Amino acid sequence: SQQGEEDPQALSIQEGENATMNCSYKTSINNLQWYRQNSGRGLVHLILIRSNEREKHSGRLRVTLDTSKKSSSLLITASRAADTASYFCATASPYNNNDMRFGAGTRLTVKP
């Protein structure tokens, strides 16, 4: 079953702009991960943030986690056309790290 919701469902921006995607979840978590999926392909892991962390950076990616609000955000700075993809958050159960559930996803389009 799906863990939570993401918004927006779709986002269209110009190259060079920043893109922010939000994820909310329903249950306690051990960690939260963000994945990217190019059309009809496998998912690629982007970044993992643990439940005791509040912010994490990786290159042009910045992830925040607010466990009190059960929400996370992914910021992609200086977006490129190659960032066009679907982005999913995924949460792992605190009882079983292998039990990972995905949010609904945000479809990002970056126009050149």
Add this chain to the structure above:
Amino acid sequence: DTEVTQTPKHLVMGMTNKKSLKCEQHMGHRAMYWYKQKAKKPPELMFVYSYEKLSINESVPSRFSPECPNSSLLNLHLHALQPEDSALYLCASSSQGKTYEQYFGPGTRLTVT
């Protein structure tokens, strides 16, 4: 080698057929997963194997039968599927250590006619 391979890439099968999807990884990961993904939807967890033992079965219909012959291989046996089972089937693997990021294969696009 950080690659998860899946075969076949595409599969068309009738409702009376028996077929198998295969997944392989050589990263030494001891957890392997099957997900089902419908168009414009997130992946849905089907099965998880941990140390070659089935640890999660998400109430998947018995027409889907997983198998983990060894730590590198994962199969999904298909029998008497329905058209609504048409989807992208994704395999993934992860270590059982401190990090739990999953590595995904490219998927098998299954069409049931």
